[in-house]
Amino acid sequence: MILPVILTPGATVEGASEFIVAAAQPVAAPFLSRIRQLRALVIDVKGRSQWRPAADQPWRDAKVNDLLPVGSEIRTGFRSSMALRVGRNATVLVDRSTVLSLPVMLRDGDTLVTRAGIRRGKVEFKVDDVRVDDLRMTNDFEVLTPTTTLSVRGTGFSVRWGGLNGAEIEALSADVFAIEVEYLVSQFRLLLREGGVTRDAQPDPVLVALFNTFQQPLPSLTEAEYTTEMSDTGTLQALVVKEGRRVESGVAGTETTEEMVNTLSPEVQLICNNLTEFFGAYRDELAGELGFNSFGQLSAFNDMAVDVAAFCNNLEGFQGDPFDVIIAQVAAFCQTYETAAEIQHCESLFHSLIDNALGGHP
Amino acid sequence: MRFEDARRAGVRACLVVIVLGGCARTVLDSSVVDEYPGAEMELDFIEHVSEQRIISTNDALHGLFLLTDGNDAAANYEERLAESKRRGWLPKNADPVANASMKVGFAAMAGCAILGEKGGLTMRVFGPSPRYCTRELVFLGILPERTEYQSLSGLEFIDFLGRLEDGLPEDGPSDELPGPEDLPDRDPSGDSHTGGDRRGGI
Numbered sequence: 200m201i202l203p204v205i206l207t208p209g210a211t212v213e214g215a216s217e218f219i220v221a222a223a224q225p226v227a228a229p230f231l232s233r234i235r236q237l238r239a240l241v242i243d244v245k246g247r248s249q250w251r252p253a254a255d256q257p258w259r260d261a262k263v264n265d266l267l268p269v270g271s272e273i274r275t276g277f278r279s280s281m282a283l284r285v286g287r288n289a290t291v292l293v294d295r296s297t298v299l300s301l302p303v304m305l306r307d308g309d310t311l312v313t314r315a316g317i318r319r320g321k322v323e324f325k326v327d328d329v330r331v332d333d334l335r336m337t338n339d340f341e342v343l344t345p346t347t348t349l350s351v352r353g354t355g356f357s358v359r360w361g362g363l364n365g366a367e368i369e370a371l372s373a374d375v376f377a378i379e380v381e382y383l384v385s386q387f388r389l390l391l392r393e394g395g396v397t398r399d400a401q402p403d404p405v406l407v408a409l410f411n412t413f414q415q416p417l418p419s420l421t422e423a424e425y426t427t428e429m430s431d432t433g434t435l436q437a438l439v440v441k442e443g444r445r446v447e448s449g450v451a452g453t454e455t456t457e458e459m460v461n462t463l464s465p466e467v468q469l470i471c472n473n474l475t476e477f478f479g480a481y482r483d484e485l486a487g488e489l490g491f492n493s494f495g496q497l498s499a500f501n502d503m504a505v506d507v508a509a510f511c512n513n514l515e516g517f518q519g520d521p522f523d524v525i526i527a528q529v530a531a532f533c534q535t536y537e538t539a540a541e542i543q544h545c546e547s548l549f550h551s552l553i554d555n556a557l558g559g560h561p
Numbered sequence: 562m563r564f565e566d567a568r569r570a571g572v573r574a575c576l577v578v579i580v581l582g583g584c585a586r587t588v589l590d591s592s593v594v595d596e597y598p599g600a601e602m603e604l605d606f607i608e609h610v611s612e613q614r615i616i617s618t619n620d621a622l623h624g625l626f627l628l629t630d631g632n633d634a635a636a637n638y639e640e641r642l643a644e645s646k647r648r649g650w651l652p653k654n655a656d657p658v659a660n661a662s663m664k665v666g667f668a669a670m671a672g673c674a675i676l677g678e679k680g681g682l683t684m685r686v687f688g689p690s691p692r693y694c695t696r697e698l699v700f701l702g703i704l705p706e707r708t709e710y711q712s713l714s715g716l717e718f719i720d721f722l723g724r725l726e727d728g729l730p731e732d733g734p735s736d737e738l739p740g741p742e743d744l745p746d747r748d749p750s751g752d753s754h755t756g757g758d759r760r761g762g763i
Binding site: 247249258274275276277278295296298319320321359361362363364 | 603604607608611627628631704705713714715716717718719720721722723724726727
Protein backbone atom coordinates (compact mmCIF):
# COMPACT_ATOMS: atom_id res chain seq x y z
CA MET A 200 0.00 0.00 0.00
CA ILE A 201 1.05 3.59 -0.40
CA LEU A 202 1.83 5.16 2.93
CA PRO A 203 -0.17 8.30 3.54
CA VAL A 204 2.86 10.22 4.69
CA ILE A 205 5.08 12.94 3.39
CA LEU A 206 8.61 13.72 4.41
CA THR A 207 9.04 17.02 6.15
CA PRO A 208 12.19 19.10 5.64
CA GLY A 209 13.57 17.55 8.82
CA ALA A 210 13.48 14.05 7.42
CA THR A 211 16.75 12.20 7.21
CA VAL A 212 18.09 9.37 5.13
CA GLU A 213 20.44 6.92 6.81
CA GLY A 214 22.61 4.54 4.82
CA ALA A 215 21.02 2.65 1.99
CA SER A 216 17.55 2.64 3.45
CA GLU A 217 15.29 5.52 4.25
CA PHE A 218 14.43 6.07 7.85
CA ILE A 219 11.39 8.20 7.81
CA VAL A 220 12.00 10.32 10.84
CA ALA A 221 9.37 12.88 10.02
CA ALA A 222 6.00 12.45 11.67
CA ALA A 223 3.43 10.84 9.44
CA GLN A 224 1.09 13.42 8.02
CA PRO A 225 -2.12 12.77 6.11
CA VAL A 226 -1.90 14.00 2.55
CA ALA A 227 -5.50 13.78 1.45
CA ALA A 228 -8.78 14.56 3.14
CA PRO A 229 -10.32 11.08 2.66
CA PHE A 230 -7.52 9.62 4.71
CA LEU A 231 -8.23 11.90 7.62
CA SER A 232 -11.38 10.16 8.69
CA ARG A 233 -9.88 6.69 8.91
CA ILE A 234 -6.27 7.20 9.92
CA ARG A 235 -5.33 7.20 13.57
CA GLN A 236 -1.80 7.55 14.78
CA LEU A 237 -0.82 5.01 17.40
CA ARG A 238 1.85 5.04 20.05
CA ALA A 239 4.26 2.60 21.63
CA LEU A 240 4.13 1.71 25.31
CA VAL A 241 7.25 0.79 27.24
CA ILE A 242 6.52 -2.43 29.11
CA ASP A 243 9.99 -3.40 30.30
CA VAL A 244 13.34 -1.69 30.80
CA LYS A 245 16.64 -3.28 31.73
CA GLY A 246 19.99 -1.55 32.13
CA ARG A 247 20.73 1.69 30.29
CA SER A 248 17.93 2.43 27.85
CA GLN A 249 16.87 5.79 26.49
CA TRP A 250 14.41 7.21 24.00
CA ARG A 251 13.59 10.54 22.45
CA PRO A 252 10.45 11.66 20.63
CA ALA A 253 12.35 12.96 17.60
CA ALA A 254 15.88 13.02 16.25
CA ASP A 255 16.41 16.63 17.32
CA GLN A 256 15.20 16.07 20.88
CA PRO A 257 17.40 15.18 23.88
CA TRP A 258 17.57 11.60 25.06
CA ARG A 259 15.63 10.66 28.19
CA ASP A 260 15.86 7.57 30.37
CA ALA A 261 13.15 5.05 29.62
CA LYS A 262 10.64 3.97 32.25
CA VAL A 263 7.87 1.41 32.20
CA ASN A 264 4.60 2.96 30.94
CA ASP A 265 6.32 5.70 28.93
CA LEU A 266 4.31 6.41 25.79
CA LEU A 267 6.41 6.91 22.66
CA PRO A 268 4.93 8.95 19.81
CA VAL A 269 5.47 8.37 16.12
CA GLY A 270 9.02 9.24 15.12
CA SER A 271 10.58 8.16 18.40
CA GLU A 272 14.10 6.79 18.56
CA ILE A 273 15.32 4.25 21.08
CA ARG A 274 18.82 3.27 22.07
CA THR A 275 20.15 0.70 24.50
CA GLY A 276 23.55 -0.01 26.02
CA PHE A 277 25.42 -3.20 26.75
CA ARG A 278 23.44 -5.75 28.76
CA SER A 279 20.40 -3.56 28.37
CA SER A 280 17.06 -3.92 26.70
CA MET A 281 13.70 -2.25 26.33
CA ALA A 282 10.41 -3.92 25.46
CA LEU A 283 7.57 -2.06 23.80
CA ARG A 284 4.02 -2.73 22.82
CA VAL A 285 3.91 -0.99 19.43
CA GLY A 286 0.51 0.15 18.28
CA ARG A 287 -2.12 -2.52 18.70
CA ASN A 288 -0.54 -5.54 17.18
CA ALA A 289 3.15 -5.88 17.97
CA THR A 290 5.53 -6.44 20.83
CA VAL A 291 9.11 -5.35 20.19
CA LEU A 292 12.14 -6.24 22.29
CA VAL A 293 15.01 -3.82 21.65
CA ASP A 294 18.06 -5.79 22.67
CA ARG A 295 21.65 -4.76 23.56
CA SER A 296 23.52 -1.85 21.94
CA THR A 297 20.73 -1.07 19.53
CA VAL A 298 19.36 2.03 17.86
CA LEU A 299 15.77 1.70 16.66
CA SER A 300 13.37 4.26 15.23
CA LEU A 301 9.59 4.05 14.91
CA PRO A 302 8.73 6.40 12.04
CA VAL A 303 5.25 5.04 11.33
CA MET A 304 2.62 3.64 13.71
CA LEU A 305 -0.91 4.13 12.52
CA ARG A 306 -4.25 2.51 11.90
CA ASP A 307 -5.61 3.02 8.43
CA GLY A 308 -9.10 1.54 8.38
CA ASP A 309 -8.62 -2.17 8.88
CA THR A 310 -4.85 -2.02 8.39
CA LEU A 311 -2.27 -1.50 11.10
CA VAL A 312 0.76 0.13 9.50
CA THR A 313 4.08 0.05 11.30
CA ARG A 314 7.63 0.78 10.20
CA ALA A 315 10.56 0.02 12.46
CA GLY A 316 14.06 1.11 11.45
CA ILE A 317 17.08 -0.64 12.89
CA ARG A 318 20.23 1.42 12.58
CA ARG A 319 22.28 -1.18 14.43
CA GLY A 320 21.85 -3.88 17.05
CA LYS A 321 19.31 -6.60 17.64
CA VAL A 322 15.54 -6.39 17.84
CA GLU A 323 12.89 -9.06 18.30
CA PHE A 324 9.46 -8.59 16.76
CA LYS A 325 6.26 -10.42 17.63
CA VAL A 326 3.37 -9.36 15.44
CA ASP A 327 -0.08 -10.64 16.37
CA ASP A 328 -3.18 -11.13 14.27
CA VAL A 329 -5.73 -8.98 16.03
CA ARG A 330 -9.33 -7.85 15.82
CA VAL A 331 -10.31 -4.28 16.56
CA ASP A 332 -13.93 -3.12 16.65
CA ASP A 333 -14.95 -6.54 15.34
CA LEU A 334 -12.70 -6.04 12.31
CA ARG A 335 -9.96 -8.49 11.51
CA MET A 336 -6.96 -6.24 11.06
CA THR A 337 -4.37 -6.57 8.34
CA ASN A 338 -0.78 -6.25 9.47
CA ASP A 339 1.43 -4.02 7.35
CA PHE A 340 4.55 -4.27 9.44
CA GLU A 341 7.95 -3.64 7.90
CA VAL A 342 11.39 -3.70 9.42
CA LEU A 343 13.97 -1.49 7.74
CA THR A 344 17.70 -1.95 8.13
CA PRO A 345 20.45 -0.10 6.28
CA THR A 346 20.64 -2.99 3.82
CA THR A 347 17.32 -4.82 3.82
CA THR A 348 13.59 -4.40 4.25
CA LEU A 349 11.59 -7.18 5.86
CA SER A 350 7.83 -7.58 5.96
CA VAL A 351 6.03 -9.25 8.83
CA ARG A 352 2.54 -10.67 8.49
CA GLY A 353 1.66 -12.20 11.82
CA THR A 354 4.66 -13.98 13.18
CA GLY A 355 7.80 -13.27 15.11
CA PHE A 356 11.51 -13.16 14.50
CA SER A 357 14.68 -11.51 15.58
CA VAL A 358 16.62 -9.14 13.34
CA ARG A 359 20.25 -8.36 13.98
CA TRP A 360 22.10 -5.71 12.03
CA GLY A 361 25.74 -4.90 12.61
CA GLY A 362 28.90 -3.85 10.91
CA LEU A 363 30.35 -7.36 10.65
CA ASN A 364 27.74 -9.35 8.76
CA GLY A 365 24.97 -6.89 7.91
CA ALA A 366 21.44 -8.18 8.45
CA GLU A 367 20.77 -11.53 10.07
CA ILE A 368 17.40 -13.02 10.87
CA GLU A 369 16.83 -15.52 13.63
CA ALA A 370 13.94 -17.27 15.29
CA LEU A 371 12.05 -15.46 18.02
CA SER A 372 13.25 -16.16 21.53
CA ALA A 373 10.98 -16.71 24.51
CA ASP A 374 12.04 -13.38 26.03
CA VAL A 375 9.24 -11.42 24.39
CA PHE A 376 6.57 -13.72 25.83
CA ALA A 377 8.14 -13.63 29.28
CA ILE A 378 8.22 -9.82 29.29
CA GLU A 379 4.59 -9.60 28.20
CA VAL A 380 3.56 -11.81 31.08
CA GLU A 381 5.74 -9.93 33.55
CA TYR A 382 4.23 -6.61 32.55
CA LEU A 383 0.72 -7.96 32.62
CA VAL A 384 1.09 -9.33 36.12
CA SER A 385 2.69 -6.13 37.36
CA GLN A 386 -0.03 -3.87 35.97
CA PHE A 387 -3.28 -5.71 36.39
CA ARG A 388 -3.21 -7.33 39.78
CA LEU A 389 -6.32 -5.55 40.93
CA LEU A 390 -8.46 -6.29 37.93
CA LEU A 391 -7.65 -9.84 36.97
CA ARG A 392 -10.53 -12.16 37.50
CA GLU A 393 -11.25 -15.49 35.92
CA GLY A 394 -13.56 -15.08 32.95
CA GLY A 395 -12.76 -11.39 32.77
CA VAL A 396 -10.60 -9.95 30.06
CA THR A 397 -9.88 -13.33 28.48
CA ARG A 398 -13.41 -13.72 27.15
CA ASP A 399 -14.02 -13.93 23.43
CA ALA A 400 -16.14 -10.83 23.78
CA GLN A 401 -13.16 -8.90 25.06
CA PRO A 402 -12.35 -6.61 22.16
CA ASP A 403 -9.01 -5.27 23.28
CA PRO A 404 -6.45 -7.00 21.04
CA VAL A 405 -3.54 -6.07 23.23
CA LEU A 406 -4.94 -7.98 26.17
CA VAL A 407 -6.07 -10.84 24.00
CA ALA A 408 -2.55 -11.15 22.62
CA LEU A 409 -1.10 -11.11 26.08
CA PHE A 410 -3.48 -13.65 27.47
CA ASN A 411 -2.96 -15.84 24.45
CA THR A 412 0.67 -15.86 25.45
CA PHE A 413 0.11 -17.60 28.73
CA GLN A 414 -3.47 -18.88 28.66
CA GLN A 415 -5.72 -18.15 31.64
CA PRO A 416 -4.83 -15.95 34.61
CA LEU A 417 -3.29 -17.74 37.53
CA PRO A 418 -5.68 -18.67 40.34
CA SER A 419 -3.74 -16.49 42.75
CA LEU A 420 -4.58 -13.49 40.62
CA THR A 421 -8.28 -14.07 40.47
CA GLU A 422 -8.87 -12.28 43.75
CA ALA A 423 -8.43 -8.57 43.77
CA GLU A 424 -6.00 -7.62 46.44
CA TYR A 425 -4.01 -4.61 47.35
CA THR A 426 -2.45 -3.07 50.40
CA THR A 427 -2.16 0.47 51.63
CA GLU A 428 -0.56 2.09 54.61
CA MET A 429 -2.39 4.30 57.06
CA SER A 430 -0.49 6.85 59.01
CA ASP A 431 -2.93 7.98 61.69
CA THR A 432 -2.49 5.23 64.23
CA GLY A 433 0.85 3.80 63.31
CA THR A 434 -0.46 0.35 64.14
CA LEU A 435 -2.60 -0.38 61.16
CA GLN A 436 -0.25 -2.03 58.76
CA ALA A 437 -2.44 -2.99 55.90
CA LEU A 438 -5.91 -2.97 54.58
CA VAL A 439 -6.82 -5.78 52.28
CA VAL A 440 -9.72 -5.69 49.92
CA LYS A 441 -10.87 -9.18 49.19
CA GLU A 442 -13.98 -10.40 47.43
CA GLY A 443 -15.65 -7.05 47.85
CA ARG A 444 -15.26 -7.01 51.64
CA ARG A 445 -12.65 -5.15 53.56
CA VAL A 446 -10.62 -7.06 56.08
CA GLU A 447 -8.41 -5.15 58.46
CA SER A 448 -5.25 -6.49 59.94
CA GLY A 449 -3.39 -5.07 62.91
CA VAL A 450 -6.35 -2.82 63.64
CA ALA A 451 -6.16 -0.20 66.36
CA GLY A 452 -8.39 2.81 66.49
CA THR A 453 -10.13 2.26 63.16
CA GLU A 454 -12.96 0.05 64.28
CA THR A 455 -15.52 2.64 63.24
CA THR A 456 -14.72 2.27 59.56
CA GLU A 457 -17.44 -0.28 58.73
CA GLU A 458 -20.11 1.64 60.58
CA MET A 459 -19.07 4.90 59.04
CA VAL A 460 -19.41 3.57 55.53
CA ASN A 461 -22.92 2.43 56.30
CA THR A 462 -23.92 6.01 57.11
CA LEU A 463 -22.97 7.17 53.66
CA SER A 464 -25.16 7.54 50.60
CA PRO A 465 -26.31 4.32 48.87
CA GLU A 466 -24.07 5.04 45.87
CA VAL A 467 -20.96 5.37 47.99
CA GLN A 468 -21.87 2.31 50.01
CA LEU A 469 -22.42 0.35 46.84
CA ILE A 470 -19.03 1.30 45.47
CA CYS A 471 -16.98 1.22 48.64
CA ASN A 472 -18.43 -2.04 49.93
CA ASN A 473 -18.10 -3.80 46.58
CA LEU A 474 -14.97 -2.29 45.12
CA THR A 475 -13.71 -5.29 43.23
CA GLU A 476 -17.07 -6.40 41.89
CA PHE A 477 -18.17 -2.91 40.97
CA PHE A 478 -15.01 -1.91 39.12
CA GLY A 479 -14.75 -5.34 37.58
CA ALA A 480 -18.24 -4.91 36.17
CA TYR A 481 -17.47 -1.35 35.07
CA ARG A 482 -14.29 -2.51 33.38
CA ASP A 483 -16.23 -5.24 31.55
CA GLU A 484 -18.86 -2.75 30.45
CA LEU A 485 -16.23 -0.38 29.13
CA ALA A 486 -14.42 -3.18 27.35
CA GLY A 487 -17.63 -4.33 25.70
CA GLU A 488 -18.98 -0.90 24.78
CA LEU A 489 -15.92 1.21 24.07
CA GLY A 490 -12.85 -0.97 24.41
CA PHE A 491 -9.50 0.06 25.79
CA ASN A 492 -7.28 1.75 23.25
CA SER A 493 -3.98 0.96 24.87
CA PHE A 494 -2.18 -0.48 27.82
CA GLY A 495 -1.83 3.02 29.14
CA GLN A 496 -5.58 3.48 29.17
CA LEU A 497 -6.20 0.22 30.95
CA SER A 498 -3.46 1.14 33.37
CA ALA A 499 -5.24 4.47 33.95
CA PHE A 500 -8.41 2.55 34.73
CA ASN A 501 -6.46 0.43 37.16
CA ASP A 502 -5.05 3.55 38.82
CA MET A 503 -8.49 5.12 39.05
CA ALA A 504 -9.92 2.01 40.74
CA VAL A 505 -7.03 1.96 43.20
CA ASP A 506 -7.50 5.65 43.95
CA VAL A 507 -11.20 5.18 44.63
CA ALA A 508 -10.44 2.20 46.84
CA ALA A 509 -7.90 4.21 48.80
CA PHE A 510 -10.40 7.03 49.13
CA CYS A 511 -13.05 4.62 50.44
CA ASN A 512 -10.62 3.41 53.04
CA ASN A 513 -9.93 6.93 54.30
CA LEU A 514 -13.43 8.35 54.51
CA GLU A 515 -13.25 9.08 58.21
CA GLY A 516 -13.33 12.82 58.77
CA PHE A 517 -13.93 13.59 55.11
CA GLN A 518 -15.86 16.83 54.62
CA GLY A 519 -18.17 16.95 51.66
CA ASP A 520 -19.92 14.41 49.48
CA PRO A 521 -17.70 11.39 48.84
CA PHE A 522 -19.69 10.52 45.75
CA ASP A 523 -18.57 13.75 44.10
CA VAL A 524 -14.97 12.73 44.63
CA ILE A 525 -15.58 9.32 43.13
CA ILE A 526 -17.39 10.81 40.16
CA ALA A 527 -14.49 13.19 39.63
CA GLN A 528 -12.06 10.26 39.56
CA VAL A 529 -14.20 8.45 37.01
CA ALA A 530 -14.62 11.57 34.92
CA ALA A 531 -10.87 12.07 34.89
CA PHE A 532 -10.38 8.54 33.64
CA CYS A 533 -13.06 8.96 30.98
CA GLN A 534 -11.06 11.87 29.58
CA THR A 535 -8.61 9.25 28.26
CA TYR A 536 -11.10 8.54 25.50
CA GLU A 537 -10.67 10.64 22.43
CA THR A 538 -14.12 11.78 21.34
CA ALA A 539 -16.74 13.63 23.34
CA ALA A 540 -19.26 10.88 22.60
CA GLU A 541 -16.91 8.24 24.00
CA ILE A 542 -16.24 10.32 27.10
CA GLN A 543 -19.94 10.82 27.70
CA HIS A 544 -20.65 7.15 27.13
CA CYS A 545 -17.89 6.21 29.55
CA GLU A 546 -19.47 8.33 32.27
CA SER A 547 -23.01 7.21 31.54
CA LEU A 548 -21.96 3.56 31.82
CA PHE A 549 -20.74 4.29 35.32
CA HIS A 550 -24.03 5.86 36.33
CA SER A 551 -26.03 3.11 34.65
CA LEU A 552 -24.19 0.52 36.67
CA ILE A 553 -25.10 2.29 39.89
CA ASP A 554 -28.68 2.79 38.86
CA ASN A 555 -29.10 -0.83 37.91
CA ALA A 556 -27.50 -2.04 41.10
CA LEU A 557 -29.65 0.20 43.26
CA GLY A 558 -32.85 -0.63 41.40
CA GLY A 559 -33.35 2.75 39.88
CA HIS A 560 -32.20 4.71 42.90
CA PRO A 561 -31.08 8.18 41.72
CA MET B 562 69.82 7.54 -18.84
CA ARG B 563 68.97 10.39 -16.56
CA PHE B 564 65.25 9.69 -16.95
CA GLU B 565 65.84 5.99 -16.26
CA ASP B 566 67.70 6.78 -13.02
CA ALA B 567 65.01 9.12 -11.89
CA ARG B 568 62.35 6.51 -12.62
CA ARG B 569 64.20 3.86 -10.60
CA ALA B 570 64.66 6.25 -7.70
CA GLY B 571 60.98 7.06 -7.79
CA VAL B 572 59.99 3.41 -7.76
CA ARG B 573 62.32 2.72 -4.83
CA ALA B 574 60.88 5.64 -2.90
CA CYS B 575 57.37 4.41 -3.54
CA LEU B 576 58.28 0.93 -2.36
CA VAL B 577 59.79 2.31 0.84
CA VAL B 578 56.68 4.38 1.52
CA ILE B 579 54.37 1.44 0.76
CA VAL B 580 56.32 -1.04 2.91
CA LEU B 581 56.82 1.27 5.85
CA GLY B 582 53.44 2.95 5.68
CA GLY B 583 51.54 -0.23 4.90
CA CYS B 584 52.93 -2.03 7.93
CA ALA B 585 52.19 0.78 10.34
CA ARG B 586 48.87 0.91 12.15
CA THR B 587 46.54 3.82 11.77
CA VAL B 588 46.77 6.22 14.68
CA LEU B 589 43.81 8.44 15.46
CA ASP B 590 44.09 11.95 16.87
CA SER B 591 42.09 11.02 19.96
CA SER B 592 39.89 8.33 21.40
CA VAL B 593 36.18 8.61 22.12
CA VAL B 594 36.72 7.49 25.72
CA ASP B 595 38.62 10.71 26.35
CA GLU B 596 35.37 12.56 25.82
CA TYR B 597 32.96 10.01 27.33
CA PRO B 598 34.86 8.25 30.13
CA GLY B 599 32.05 7.60 32.61
CA ALA B 600 29.83 4.56 32.76
CA GLU B 601 26.80 6.86 32.71
CA MET B 602 28.00 8.07 29.31
CA GLU B 603 27.94 4.55 27.91
CA LEU B 604 25.20 5.23 25.40
CA ASP B 605 26.93 8.32 24.05
CA PHE B 606 30.20 6.40 23.96
CA ILE B 607 28.63 3.63 21.88
CA GLU B 608 26.95 6.17 19.63
CA HIS B 609 30.18 7.97 18.85
CA VAL B 610 32.34 4.87 18.61
CA SER B 611 29.97 3.38 16.06
CA GLU B 612 30.63 6.38 13.83
CA GLN B 613 34.43 5.95 13.95
CA ARG B 614 36.08 4.52 10.86
CA ILE B 615 38.64 2.80 13.10
CA ILE B 616 38.33 1.63 16.69
CA SER B 617 41.33 2.63 18.79
CA THR B 618 42.86 0.31 21.37
CA ASN B 619 41.89 2.71 24.14
CA ASP B 620 38.24 2.77 23.05
CA ALA B 621 38.18 -0.97 22.51
CA LEU B 622 39.43 -1.73 26.00
CA HIS B 623 36.96 0.74 27.51
CA GLY B 624 34.15 -0.91 25.58
CA LEU B 625 35.22 -4.34 26.78
CA PHE B 626 35.18 -3.17 30.40
CA LEU B 627 31.72 -1.67 29.96
CA LEU B 628 30.51 -4.94 28.55
CA THR B 629 31.97 -7.17 31.22
CA ASP B 630 31.84 -4.99 34.33
CA GLY B 631 29.22 -2.37 33.52
CA ASN B 632 31.82 0.32 34.19
CA ASP B 633 35.48 1.09 33.60
CA ALA B 634 37.40 1.57 36.82
CA ALA B 635 40.61 2.55 35.04
CA ALA B 636 41.48 6.23 35.19
CA ASN B 637 43.67 6.23 32.10
CA TYR B 638 44.95 4.11 29.28
CA GLU B 639 47.90 2.75 31.22
CA GLU B 640 45.64 1.36 33.94
CA ARG B 641 43.27 0.03 31.32
CA LEU B 642 46.10 -1.74 29.54
CA ALA B 643 47.50 -3.23 32.74
CA GLU B 644 44.12 -4.55 33.84
CA SER B 645 43.50 -5.98 30.39
CA LYS B 646 46.76 -7.89 30.53
CA ARG B 647 45.96 -9.11 34.01
CA ARG B 648 42.68 -10.50 32.73
CA GLY B 649 44.38 -12.19 29.82
CA TRP B 650 42.76 -9.98 27.20
CA LEU B 651 46.13 -9.05 25.71
CA PRO B 652 49.49 -10.82 25.57
CA LYS B 653 51.69 -9.80 28.46
CA ASN B 654 54.34 -8.24 26.25
CA ALA B 655 51.91 -6.40 24.01
CA ASP B 656 52.28 -2.64 24.11
CA PRO B 657 49.79 -1.10 21.69
CA VAL B 658 49.55 2.67 21.37
CA ALA B 659 46.39 4.11 22.93
CA ASN B 660 45.05 5.78 19.81
CA ALA B 661 46.36 3.19 17.37
CA SER B 662 43.83 0.95 15.67
CA MET B 663 42.95 -2.15 17.67
CA LYS B 664 44.14 -5.40 16.08
CA VAL B 665 41.45 -7.95 15.39
CA GLY B 666 43.74 -10.46 17.12
CA PHE B 667 43.72 -8.52 20.37
CA ALA B 668 39.96 -8.09 20.27
CA ALA B 669 39.61 -11.81 19.57
CA MET B 670 41.92 -12.71 22.44
CA ALA B 671 39.77 -10.61 24.77
CA GLY B 672 36.72 -12.30 23.32
CA CYS B 673 38.11 -15.76 24.00
CA ALA B 674 38.89 -14.80 27.58
CA ILE B 675 35.47 -13.27 28.18
CA LEU B 676 33.64 -16.23 26.71
CA GLY B 677 35.96 -18.75 28.35
CA GLU B 678 36.74 -20.29 24.98
CA LYS B 679 39.52 -22.83 25.21
CA GLY B 680 39.73 -23.45 21.49
CA GLY B 681 41.11 -26.50 19.73
CA LEU B 682 44.19 -28.61 20.36
CA THR B 683 46.82 -26.01 19.49
CA MET B 684 45.22 -23.34 21.63
CA ARG B 685 44.86 -25.73 24.53
CA VAL B 686 48.50 -26.76 24.30
CA PHE B 687 50.13 -23.40 23.68
CA GLY B 688 47.59 -21.11 25.29
CA PRO B 689 45.45 -18.37 23.81
CA SER B 690 47.05 -16.12 21.22
CA PRO B 691 45.71 -13.41 18.92
CA ARG B 692 46.12 -15.67 15.92
CA TYR B 693 44.27 -18.67 17.27
CA CYS B 694 41.65 -16.71 19.13
CA THR B 695 40.84 -14.98 15.85
CA ARG B 696 40.46 -18.34 14.19
CA GLU B 697 38.38 -19.65 17.05
CA LEU B 698 35.96 -16.75 16.91
CA VAL B 699 35.74 -17.02 13.13
CA PHE B 700 34.90 -20.68 13.61
CA LEU B 701 32.23 -19.78 16.16
CA GLY B 702 30.70 -17.26 13.78
CA ILE B 703 31.39 -14.33 16.08
CA LEU B 704 33.88 -12.83 13.64
CA PRO B 705 33.72 -12.96 9.86
CA GLU B 706 36.81 -14.13 7.94
CA ARG B 707 39.53 -11.83 9.22
CA THR B 708 43.20 -12.04 10.06
CA GLU B 709 44.61 -10.98 13.40
CA TYR B 710 46.41 -7.96 11.95
CA GLN B 711 43.38 -6.28 10.48
CA SER B 712 41.52 -3.43 12.12
CA LEU B 713 37.85 -3.00 12.97
CA SER B 714 35.65 -0.02 12.33
CA GLY B 715 33.68 1.36 15.27
CA LEU B 716 30.43 -0.12 13.95
CA GLU B 717 32.09 -3.51 13.53
CA PHE B 718 33.49 -3.39 17.04
CA ILE B 719 30.10 -2.56 18.58
CA ASP B 720 28.67 -5.48 16.60
CA PHE B 721 31.52 -7.66 17.89
CA LEU B 722 30.72 -6.71 21.49
CA GLY B 723 27.07 -7.48 20.87
CA ARG B 724 27.98 -10.92 19.59
CA LEU B 725 30.13 -11.51 22.62
CA GLU B 726 27.21 -10.47 24.82
CA ASP B 727 24.95 -12.93 23.03
CA GLY B 728 27.42 -15.64 23.93
CA LEU B 729 27.64 -14.68 27.57
CA PRO B 730 25.59 -16.37 30.28
CA GLU B 731 22.89 -14.24 31.92
CA ASP B 732 24.93 -13.76 35.09
CA GLY B 733 28.04 -12.37 33.44
CA PRO B 734 31.31 -13.30 31.81
CA SER B 735 32.98 -16.64 32.19
CA ASP B 736 34.47 -17.44 35.57
CA GLU B 737 37.18 -19.36 33.82
CA LEU B 738 39.16 -16.39 32.65
CA PRO B 739 42.78 -17.36 32.19
CA GLY B 740 45.04 -15.73 34.74
CA PRO B 741 48.47 -14.34 33.96
CA GLU B 742 50.08 -17.63 34.93
CA ASP B 743 48.09 -19.30 32.19
CA LEU B 744 49.41 -17.06 29.48
CA PRO B 745 52.62 -17.93 27.70
CA ASP B 746 55.15 -15.25 26.89
CA ARG B 747 54.99 -14.82 23.19
CA ASP B 748 55.33 -12.38 20.43
CA PRO B 749 52.37 -9.98 20.47
CA SER B 750 51.53 -10.96 16.95
CA GLY B 751 51.03 -14.50 18.20
CA ASP B 752 52.38 -15.72 14.91
CA SER B 753 54.43 -18.54 16.35
CA HIS B 754 52.35 -21.48 15.21
CA THR B 755 51.34 -22.76 11.88
CA GLY B 756 48.53 -24.89 10.72
CA GLY B 757 44.84 -24.84 11.42
CA ASP B 758 43.24 -25.04 14.79
CA ARG B 759 39.65 -25.60 13.86
CA ARG B 760 37.66 -27.54 16.36
CA GLY B 761 37.82 -31.18 15.47
CA GLY B 762 41.51 -31.42 14.69
CA ILE B 763 44.49 -29.67 13.29
